Amino acid sequence: MAVMARFAWAFGLAGAVAWIGALSVAYVVGSWSGPPTTLGVLGTALWVAWVAFDARSLADTMSTRHFRLSSGSVALQAVALLVAIVAYAVVDDRLDRTFDLTGKRAHTLSTQTVSVLQGLDAPVDVLAFFPEGSAEGLAFSRLITLYTQASANVRLEWIDPLAHPVRARTERISGPTVVLKQGDREERLEIDFTETNLTRRLVLVQSDTEHHVCWSTGHGEADPDGDATPDGYGAAVLVLEGLNYRVSRVSVAGEGIPGDCEVFVVARPQHDWMPSEREALAAFVGGGGDALVLLDPIAETPGFDADLDRFGVTVFDDVVFDADRSRTVAGMEGTLAVHDDGVLAHPVTSPLAGAVVLPVARSLDLAVRDGLLAKELLRTSTQAWGETDLTDPDVKPDPGLDRTGQLLLGVVVEVVDPDVLSIARPAEGPVDPGAPDAGRLVPPDWKGVPGGRIVVVGDGDFGSNQALAWGSNQDFFLNLFAWATGEEEQIGDRPDLAEPLDLSEVGSAMLCLVSVVFVPGAAMLLALVTLLRRGLLAKGEA
Amino acid sequence: MLWIARRELASIFSTALGWLVLTGFLLITGVFWVFGVDDYAMAVAGGVYNPYDIAGLNITNNLLLPFFGNCTVIVLMVTPALSMRLFSEEIKGHTLELLLTSPVSTGQIVLGKFLGAVGFLAVLLLCTAHIPISLYWIAEPDPGVLVGGYLALLLLGSAVLAMGMCFSAYTGNQVVALTVTFSMALALYVISFSETDPESFVNKVSVSTHVIDLIRGAVRTTDLAYFTAFIGFFLFATHQRLESFRWR
Numbered sequence: 081m082a083v084m085a086r087f088a089w090a091f092g093l094a095g096a097v098a099w100i101g102a103l104s105v106a107y108v109v110g111s112w113s114g115p116p117t118t119l120g121v122l123g124t125a126l127w128v129a130w131v132a133f134d135a136r137s138l139a140d141t142m143s144t145r146h147f148r149l150s151s152g153s154v155a156l157q158a159v160a161l162l163v164a165i166v167a168y169a170v171v172d173d174r175l176d177r178t179f180d181l182t183g184k185r186a187h188t189l190s191t192q193t194v195s196v197l198q199g200l201d202a203p204v205d206v207l208a209f210f211p212e213g214s215a216e217g218l219a220f221s222r223l224i225t226l227y228t229q230a231s232a233n234v235r236l237e238w239i240d241p242l243a244h245p246v247r248a249r250t251e252r253i254s255g256p257t258v259v260l261k262q263g264d265r266e267e268r269l270e271i272d273f274t275e276t277n278l279t280r281r282l283v284l285v286q287s288d289t290e291h292h293v294c295w296s297t298g299h300g301e302a303d304p305d306g307d308a309t310p311d312g313y314g315a316a317v318l319v320l321e322g323l324n325y326r327v328s329r330v331s332v333a334g335e336g337i338p339g340d341c342e343v344f345v346v347a348r349p350q351h352d353w354m355p356s357e358r359e360a361l362a363a364f365v366g367g368g369g370d371a372l373v374l375l376d377p378i379a380e381t382p383g384f385d386a387d388l389d390r391f392g393v394t395v396f397d398d399v400v401f402d403a404d405r406s407r408t409v410a411g412m413e414g415t416l417a418v419h420d421d422g423v424l425a426h427p428v429t430s431p432l433a434g435a436v437v438l439p440v441a442r443s444l445d446l447a448v449r450d451g452l453l454a455k456e457l458l459r460t461s462t463q464a465w466g467e468t469d470l471t472d473p474d475v476k477p478d479p480g481l482d483r484t485g486q487l488l489l490g491v492v493v494e495v496v497d498p499d500v501l502s503i504a505r506p507a508e509g510p511v512d513p514g515a516p517d518a519g520r521l522v523p524p525d526w527k528g529v530p531g532g533r534i535v536v537v538g539d540g541d542f543g544s545n546q547a548l549a550w551g552s553n554q555d556f557f558l559n560l561f562a563w564a565t566g567e568e569e570q571i572g573d574r575p576d577l578a579e580p581l582d583l584s585e586v587g588s589a590m591l592c593l594v595s596v597v598f599v600p601g602a603a604m605l606l607a608l609v610t611l612l613r614r615g616l617l618a619k620g621e622a
Numbered sequence: 623m624l625w626i627a628r629r630e631l632a633s634i635f636s637t638a639l640g641w642l643v644l645t646g647f648l649l650i651t652g653v654f655w656v657f658g659v660d661d662y663a664m665a666v667a668g669g670v671y672n673p674y675d676i677a678g679l680n681i682t683n684n685l686l687l688p689f690f691g692n693c694t695v696i697v698l699m700v701t702p703a704l705s706m707r708l709f710s711e712e713i714k715g716h717t718l719e720l721l722l723t724s725p726v727s728t729g730q731i732v733l734g735k736f737l738g739a740v741g742f743l744a745v746l747l748l749c750t751a752h753i754p755i756s757l758y759w760i761a762e763p764d765p766g767v768l769v770g771g772y773l774a775l776l777l778l779g780s781a782v783l784a785m786g787m788c789f790s791a792y793t794g795n796q797v798v799a800l801t802v803t804f805s806m807a808l809a810l811y812v813i814s815f816s817e818t819d820p821e822s823f824v825n826k827v828s829v830s831t832h833v834i835d836l837i838r839g840a841v842r843t844t845d846l847a848y849f850t851a852f853i854g855f856f857l858f859a860t861h862q863r864l865e866s867f868r869w870r
Contacts, residue, residue: 107823153862160858164851171847172826179841181766186682187840210818217818222835225820238819579680581663583760591659591756595652599752600645607641614636 088134091126098123176229189226193279197231204234204285207259209241209248216256220273227278260285268322284324291565293320294330294341299381300350302374302540304329310546313347316557319548325561332357336521337364343564344369348376348540349384358387359504360521365391366498368529370564374540377442390501391493392452393536394445398466400487400538401475407461413475415439416539417551418458418489426492428535428559429457434552438539442466443487451497458490458537490537498528535560623730623737630738631745634704640742647700647746654692655753658685659760681757682767682839689753690771690837694830697743697779698811702803704742705786706796708735709864713794718867728864732857736780736787743779747772766839774836777849778829782807784856791863 102119106112112120131138180187189197206224210217227234241248251259258269260281267285269277295304295317304327306312317327330337330344332353337344337360344364353361365371373388375381377399385395402408402416409415419435429436436458443466446454465477465484477484495501503526504519541547543557583591634640662685712718721731757763786803793799807829814828825831829852832845 150866153866157859157862160855164855168826168844168847168851172844175843175847177843178835180839181770181841182682182839183764183766186764187835187838212818213816214818221818221820222838236821238821240818579761580666581659581681581760583659583663587760588660588663591760592656594752594756595655596649599749600649600652603641603645603648603749607638607645610635610641611638 084133085137088130088137091130091133095123095126095130098126176225178226178229187226189230190275190279193227193275193282194230196279196282197227197234200231200233200282200286202233202262204282205261206234206236207251207261208236208238209251209253209257209259210238211242211256212240214256216273220258223273223275223278262286280323287324289324291325291342291561292338292340293325293327293343293345293561294338295327296332296344296346296349297329298331298333299353299384300348300379302347302544304345304347307545311348311541311544313543313545315545315548316543316554319554319558320561323558323561325565332360332521336360336523337369339523341369343561344371346371346373347543348374348379349381350376350379352381353384353387355383355518356521358384359518362387362390362501363503363522363526365532365534366495366501366503366528367523367526368532370532371534372560372564373534373536374543375442375536375538376540377440377538379540388534388536389447391495391534391536392447392449392454393491393493393534394447395536395538396443396445396466396483398442398468398482399470400441400443400460400464400466400489402460403463403465404461407464409437412439416441416460416489418460419551422459422461424456424459426455426457428492428556428563431559432552432555434555436556437542437547437550437553438489438537439541439544439547441489441537441539443483443489444491444536444538445488446491446493449500451495451500453494453496455492455494456488456490457492457535458488460487460489462486489539490535492533492535495532495534496530498530498532501528503528533564535564623726623734626726626731626734627737627741630708630735631741634738634742639703639707643700643703644746644749647696648749650696651693651750651753654689654696655756658689658692681761681763686757686763686767686771687837690774693771693775694778694811694833694837697775698782698807699804700746701743701779701782702786702800702807704739705783705803706790706800708739708787709791709860710794710796710799713791714796718864722864722867728861728868732787732861732864736784736857736860739783739787740776740780743776743783747775747779764839767837770836770839770841773841774833777836777845778833781829781849781852781856784853784860788856788860788863791860 098119102116102123105119106116109116178187206227208217208220208224210220221238224234224236228236239247241253251257253259255270256273258273258278258281260267260269262285265285267281269281295301302311302313303309304313304317307314307318320327330341333356341364344361346361361371375385375395377397385397388395399414400416401414407417407419407422409417416438417435418438423429423432423436438458446456448454462485464487465482466487467475467477468481469478472478503522505526506519506522506524507517542550542553548554548557662679662681665679665684709718712721722728726734754763754768757768782803785806786799789802789806790796790799793802810827810829812828812830814822814825814831817824817828819825820831832848835842835845
């Protein structure tokens with residue numbers, strides 16, 4: 081026993097080592113289950129053994145006055161530390177609130193977000209997959225803290241995909257991602273971790289609403305699944321699908337336009353439409369549906385183009401050029417940058433921060449008709465012209481041939497009175513297979529419903545894979561769908577432009593002088609005066 | 623207590639160290655401010671050619687945040703130099719016994735010295751008033767961010783002063799007090815640099831996590847609780863340390 085008492089300190093030391101190991105492993109693994117717990121129990125057991133084997137010596141030490149006073153102080157300090165930690169933890173857990181001092185309420189959630197959070201009737205699990213120390217993760221952590229403060233139904237789990245690769249694989253994570261889960265529903269956010277996007281996902285994860293977009297095929301239209309070619313629309317459709325739009329291909333010639341389509345897209349048709357197909361499109365819009373028509377200047381679609389006249393839209397067979405340098409993309413002749421007064425006020429266009437870039441556009445015109453409500457969306461500068469002779473290498477306006485001046489590039493028409501569209505009905509009785517039946521694709525029970533809208537843009541490439549990221553093309557494309565489906569809250573916000581400094585060269589020099597010379601210099605001068613005075617005083621006393 | 627605080631503040635200004643710290647602090651913050659304004663002005667000027675490249679560039683995020691971020695590091699370096707002498711000098715000069723036998727309680731001594739040091743820190747920050755004034759001259763900053771930034775610097779400085787005062791009560795060597803305080807403060811500042819999870823232990827412990835929201839103009843009760851608990855604990859620990867001198 082005496083030998084054990086002599087070496088009892090070794091148990092104490094081993095106990096401390098075991099506890100350090102337990103804490104280290106728990107910190108690295110991020111959990112107390114398994115080895116950390118075992119090491120902790122072992123450490124405690126070793127300390128108990130130390131006390132048991134060296135009880136007499138410890139009792140002697142503890143009975144000294146110094147130990148009683150100092151250990152009391154240490155114990156008090158430990159209690160104070162514990163109180164500080166508990167107080168902090170209580171505030172952190174129960175009373176965490178943010179007071180926003182900024183004038184622009186930069187740290188306050190928008191009323192829309194607050195109302196969405198208050199409407200959460202079941203917990204939403206937010207899985208944030210960010211590598212340790214990533215800037216995106218840090219910014220997101222500040223944002224999500226506001227959400228967790230506002231609603232107890234937002235449950236946050238932070239996962240480092242590099243430290244937990246299996247979990248990342250299970251959740252199909254390939255980069256910084258936020259996964260929102262409620263029951264079986266799931267939404268993902270992989271770019272732009274902003275409040276607007278996060279709240280949008282929060283709405284979607286609770287919502288069963290899915291918008292059906294029908295994409296016309298059969299006339300050489302742009303491929304909605306084409307993500308490998310520059311002219312495909314795969315990227316745009318992928319973004320749409322991420323916003324709860326279901327995009328399906330529709331062959332109008334075969335099945336007409338399904339009644340559950342909310343938006344019908346005709347993107348860059350290359351071949352003409354049959355009369356029956358054109359009637360089906362008119363019937364869809366006349367029946368209250370929304371259509372988006374993106375036209376290509378080079379396409380051979382005279383019948384389709386002419387048929388848009390029933391909506392008051394005239395499509396010209398030309399390619400638009402703009403002599404105003406600020407309205408074209410440098411080095412890309414014929415590629416138009418539509419901005420400033422070229423973008424006309426409309427819910428779709430007003431929030432756009434940048435230019436809508438149209439790679440190759442044709443001009444349009446609008447006729448005022450009873451029963452139709454037409455509005456211009458995009459137009460050129462006053463120095464534009466519609467080039468009709470593309471064989472001439474010298475691209476310039478040809479008087480008498482080309483349209484000149486401010487040309488229309490995008491319009492929206494709302495059908496107030498469907499009867500003005502003069503839609504053909506399916507033939508009644510036995511049909512002669514050889515005779516044309518323009519109304520064969522119009523539903524037999526078709527009834528005109530006011531409010532249908534058609535958007536016509538004289539360019540079919542602005543939403544393609546190649547051009548989607550140019551200027552504000554993506555916002556323009558998405559805004560069209562959000563507006564058509566009544567999801568106004570999804571219409572993109574205009575970001576803040578740069579805040580300027582009113583700083584002249586003289587002002588800059590003054591700022592430098594004041595900050596680096598005058599103020600520190602004054603402090604230095606005061607220091608010298610004080611020290612000199614002290615020195616003189618000391619001399620005087622001596 | 624206030625008398626001790628006043629005496630402490632006066633003693634800082636009566637030494638070369640106080641004036642050197644003030645001059646150095648103003649010079650470094652001034653240089654950072656001029657560089658920051660220059661960088662921001664250059665970025666805005668570059669936007670003339672492509673305004674959409676600098677969309678979202680703003681004074682809060684691109685000028686004030688980096689500036690106050692730099693200032694936190696300067697405060698981290700300056701405050702240990704202020705706290706190192708608070709008790710180390712008394713211990714080394716054997717004047718602590720005199721102080722302890724004076725008709726003031728230990729608590730008053732601790733609080734008085736702490737308030738004196740915080741007072742000097744406040745003077746330091748007050749002397750940078752030309753920065754917000756010049757900013758209002760050339761732009762329209764968000765006053766909330768300025769208030770938050772200065773509050774962050776004051777709380778961070780006060781926390782480091784409380785910790786440094788505690789360490790200075792344990793040693794008669796000012797260099798040791800300075801080194802230990804700066805090392806601890808730096809460790810608490812950088813510990814969360816590679817951590818993103820807001821709920822992680824290191825983010826709860828780190829001092830930088832608790833100033834960043836303040837600098838952005840957001841006052842969180844959690845941050846206030848952190849600094850209150852931090853300062854409170856070290857003041858209490860200093861009190862206990864001084865009490866131990868009475869029964870030794």
